[in-house]
Amino acid sequence: MFKGYEADYQYLTQYGKIMNYLQTCGYYRTAAIANWSQDWKADPKLIAMAAAYGWQIITFEQPAGQLSAKNPMKKEPKIPDVASVMGVGCISLFQIEDRYQLSV
Structure with a gap:
């Protein structure tokens, strides 16, 4: 993440969409949604940033x-x-290595 993301309008909009989706889609139980609602949980924040700025996630x-x-x-x-x-x-990461012909 980058400094100041907590006040970034694009990020906050996407984060809100994610949390709304989790609560309304019906695919997750309350405990699973509560886990992603915790301030320390990075996953929804990562997705919100990627959605806000057109990034791709490496995972x-x-x-x-x-x-x-x-x-x-x-x-x-x-x-x-x-x-x-x-x-x-x-x-x-393996796809990144292939795409850019990287090796370790």
Whole structure:
């Protein structure tokens, strides 16, 4: 994150959209939503920044798979699932290495 993001209008708008989505989509139980509502939780903040500024997220996290309102997830939301809804792409570090022909 960058300094001052807490007062950035674009970030706050996207963060609000994320939290609204989590509360209304029906895919997550209350405890999972509460986890992402904590001030220390970086995942929704990361997605909000990416959505606000057209960034892509580098993560090894995988989507949860088939989300269902009939069987909401007990665990916290996965970054790729929420990012996709927000129009944010996710890519793995291995894909970055391939794209830029990096090696370690």
